[in-house]
Amino acid sequence: MSTLVAKAATDIVTVRFTETSLIVTLADARRLEVPLDRYPRLWRATPAQRANWRLIAGGAGIHWDDVDEDISARSLLAS
DSSP states (O other): OOOOOOOOTTOEEEEEEOSSEEEEEETTSOEEEEEGGGSHHHHHSOHHHHHOEEEEGGGTEEEETTTTEEEEHHHHHHO
């Protein structure tokens, strides 16, 4: 017997940046764009440091080792 596990609609699937924004796409295809200046560590980070991210908690959040930053999908949705 197999079990189908659906990805939560609010799980993060992709992360990208512009010069001034963090852009996150959720599993339900919503795209959230927030100004980088809301996250001072990311604002001051180099492009290489910003690019070094990984999903945590199965997509519930993002972590950047280089700048010790964590952002949850929940906090992005509340912004």
